Amino acid sequence: MLIANTYLVFLVNLLAGVVFGVVLYRGDYCMAGMFRDAFLFRDFTLLRSLYLLVTVSMVLFFTARLAGLLPFYPPPPYSGPSLMGLAGGFIFGVGMVLAGGCVVGTLYKMASGNLANLIGFFGIITGSLLYAEIHPIFSHLYKTYQIGRYITLYDLSPGIEAAFTGVFVLFSLTVFLRWKKKGIWDVKAYAVGYLKPWKAGVIIALLNLLVYILSGWPMGITTGYAKIGAYFEKALWPSHYARVLYFQSPSVRVDTGDVVLEGGASARFDIITASEVSLIIGVILGAFLISLFYREFRVYGLPPLRQTISAFTGGMMIAIGARVASGCNVKFVLGGLGILSFQALLFVPAMTIGAYLGAIILKKVVIKV
Amino acid sequence: MNRKETVDINILGQVCPACLLVALKEINTHHERLRKGEVEVVVRTDHRDATRTIPSSAEAMGYRVFVKRTENYYEIRITARQ
Numbered sequence: 001m002l003i004a005n006t007y008l009v010f011l012v013n014l015l016a017g018v019v020f021g022v023v024l025y026r027g028d029y030c031m032a033g034m035f036r037d038a039f040l041f042r043d044f045t046l047l048r049s050l051y052l053l054v055t056v057s058m059v060l061f062f063t064a065r066l067a068g069l070l071p072f073y074p075p076p077p078y079s080g081p082s083l084m085g086l087a088g089g090f091i092f093g094v095g096m097v098l099a100g101g102c103v104v105g106t107l108y109k110m111a112s113g114n115l116a117n118l119i120g121f122f123g124i125i126t127g128s129l130l131y132a133e134i135h136p137i138f139s140h141l142y143k144t145y146q147i148g149r150y151i152t153l154y155d156l157s158p159g160i161e162a163a164f165t166g167v168f169v170l171f172s173l174t175v176f177l178r179w180k181k182k183g184i185w186d187v188k189a190y191a192v193g194y195l196k197p198w199k200a201g202v203i204i205a206l207l208n209l210l211v212y213i214l215s216g217w218p219m220g221i222t223t224g225y226a227k228i229g230a231y232f233e234k235a236l237w238p239s240h241y242a243r244v245l246y247f248q249s250p251s252v253r254v255d256t257g258d259v260v261l262e263g264g265a266s267a268r269f270d271i272i273t274a275s276e277v278s279l280i281i282g283v284i285l286g287a288f289l290i291s292l293f294y295r296e297f298r299v300y301g302l303p304p305l306r307q308t309i310s311a312f313t314g315g316m317m318i319a320i321g322a323r324v325a326s327g328c329n330v331k332f333v334l335g336g337l338g339i340l341s342f343q344a345l346l347f348v349p350a351m352t353i354g355a356y357l358g359a360i361i362l363k364k365v366v367i368k369v
Numbered sequence: 370m371n372r373k374e375t376v377d378i379n380i381l382g383q384v385c386p387a388c389l390l391v392a393l394k395e396i397n398t399h400h401e402r403l404r405k406g407e408v409e410v411v412v413r414t415d416h417r418d419a420t421r422t423i424p425s426s427a428e429a430m431g432y433r434v435f436v437k438r439t440e441n442y443y444e445i446r447i448t449a450r451q
Contacts, residue, residue, distance in 0.1 A: 028418035041389065043422065100384035114415070116384040189421035190436035190443065298415065298441045300382025307384040367390050 002071035002216055004259040009215045009274040016211050016219070017282015018289075020204065024108040025287040026193050027200035031329055032096035032105050035355035040363060045187055048179065049197035050333070055172040056205040057338030061218075062165050064209060065154075074151040075217030076254045076261075078341050079326060083145035084138065085346035088325025089332075092347075093354020095317025096329070097362055098310045099123060103221050103318060103328045107283040112291035113299040116311045123315020128226035129233060130316065131323040132265065135246035138324050153340040161340060192294045208334050215275050216254065216261065218335030222322040223251055224276030226265035234267040241267070310366040314358075321354075373448075374408045381415050381442055388412065388419035389426060396427065396447060403432065406449040415442045423447075 003009050023029065034046040064070050096102040099120035101109050106124065110117035131138070154161040179185060185198045212218045226246075234241040241247060250264040252271065263270035291297040302308055322328040325347050327336065332351075336344025378395055380388050392412050402408040412423060420443050424434040427447045435446040 025417075028416065028421075030418065033418065037389075037422070041422070041426070045421070046418075112415075114382060116382065187421060188425070189417065190424065190438070191417035191420045192438060194417065194420075296415065296417075296441050298381075300415065303383045311384055363390065366384070 002256075003214050004256075004261075006261075006269070006271060006274045009271065010278045012214045013211060013219075013275050013278035014282040014285075016207050017279040017284075018286035019207055019282075020104065020219075020279070021108050021111065021283035021286025021288075022290045023195060023200050023203050023207075024104060024283065025112065025290050026195035027197055028189075028191065029195075029197065029200045029204075030105040030109075031102045031333065032100065032355070035093070035352055036097045036359045036362070039356050039359040045184075046197050048184065049201040051172070052176060052198055053201035053205050054333065054337045055169060055176075056202055057208060057334065058165060058340070059169055060205060060209040061212070061338045064213065069213050071213070071216050071256075072254065074155065074339065074341065075212070075335070077217055077220055077252045077327070077331070078151050078336070078339075078343065079146075080149045080151055081147050081342035081346055082142045082326075083147060083346070084142045085325045085343045086350040088321045088323070088327075089347035089350030090321070090354040090357075091317050091324060092321030092328060093351035093356075094358040094361070095314045095319075095321055095354070096351075097355050097358025098314025098366070099318055100307075100311060100314070103225070103322070103330055104283055106315070106318075107280060108287035111284045111287035113297050115299060115301065116303040116307055119302075119308055120311040120315040120318075123312040124222075124225050124319045125229045125232070125315075126312075127316030127319025128222070128265070128323065129229040131320050132226065132229070132233075132244050132246040135244075135323070142324075142326065148342060151341060151343075153342070164340070192296070193290075204334065205338075208338075211275075212335070216271075217275075218331070218339075219275075219279060220327065220331045220335075221276050221279050222319065222328045222331070223263075223265055223272050224278075224280050225319060226323070227267065227272055227277055228280070230265050230267040306366050306368075310362070373406065374402075376408060376410045378410065378412045380419075381413055388414045388416050389422045392419075392423050392445070392447075393426065396430065396432070403447070404449050409449075410447040412445040412447070413439075413442055414445065417443075419443070420445065 037043040106117045106120045150156040247266045250262045254261040261271045263272035332344035332347040437444045
């Protein structure tokens with residue numbers, strides 16, 4: 001089912017992005033908030049739906065692989081685990097809380113007129129450009145601390161993977177049913193057009209499967225940010241742009257025999273434009289349109305200075321963390337946990353610890369309550 | 370009914386978790402007068418998730434909460450339970 005035409009891949013991801021943006025906006029489905037509020041307020045409401053999302057993804061990816069629907073397995077942008085996943089995940093976790101949104105949260109919030117998140121967005125672009133300067137060092141470190149060549153549990157052992165998936169899904173199902181009995185899924189909010197978190201989780205899991213089947217691998221987004229930065233740098237400082245190695249080397253390359261899919265952060269149209277920049281544009285477009293539809297779009301002016309600094313710094317940390325770990329929460333939480341990628345299993349716990357530190361900094365230093 | 374004093378909190382356009390943190394702080398600061406019905410806390414926010422978190426936290430603390438959608442944001446009014 002793989003679409004070999006790059007322009008069609010762009011269209012598929014753009015449309016997926018629009019739906020993603022609408023769902024994120026309607027459910028105010030903020031992944032940075034989920035982790036932060038679990039620490040700050042012991043509020044696990046949204047985190048529970050993320051657990052559901054991951055479990056549904058696991059079932060969908062597993063079934064789709066058995067049915068032969070997945071064009072590539074493991075997905076080409078994934079690599080063997082490296083301890084840099086821990087470092088990157090930690091930096092990313094702190095960053096997303098300080099920025100008030102992760103790599104997609106930032107998009108749907110800025111699209112409805114929030115300037116703090118727009119600043120976070122520019123922070124992510126700036127961080128990506130900074131990373132590009134030091135890419136050779138971190139690329140080397142990634143390889144030095146690579147702790148295995150197996151990408152997913154399936155690569156290591158299909159038997160263990162099947163057994164683990166079965167046990168995990170059955171266990172989770174009993175948890176979910178218990179929550180249903182207690183009425184925990186029935187979350188109430190007064191916002192117009194509110195989408196319950198469990199629905200948001202299930203829709204996002206389905207969307208990610210669709211993207212995987214049609215465009216080759218599950219959703220990713222942060223190289224797209226680097227690419228947007230590359231366009232800026234190429235326009236403003238072309239001589240320097242041409243010297244930056246990160247922009248010259250592709251981050252993903254697949255040769256199916258019939259087609260070669262190749263792309264990276266460089267300032268030209270390639271598979272990363274088609275799969276990631278398209279998603280960025282789609283999420284912004286979807287959230288913008290739905291916020292207009294609900295008559296909630298509004299620009300309020302800049303937040304207090306400490307929040308502005310926090311948003312920009314957080315954005316930079318998001319970008320650097322994602323590049324150091326070779327992926328973000330969209331790649332590793334929405335996709336990586338579902339396919340049981342070892343790098344995701346390093347990234348996500350480290351991101352959680354980072355979010356804990358971020359929550360403390362936010363409370364004590366930024367908002368000061 | 371006596372006219373209540375209103376503590377107006379405007380968190381429009383601020384970075385995300387400010388809403389609940391600031392709301393909880395104000396509730397705690399004024400909790401005695403809030404409980405007596407002398408004062409009410411009104412939070413103005415554009416964060417959709419705050420229409421979930423603030424009411425559920427304030428209700429759990431024993432207050433009554435009213436949420437009103439105004440032009441393009443939400444007004445969350447926290448008062449004593451009658």
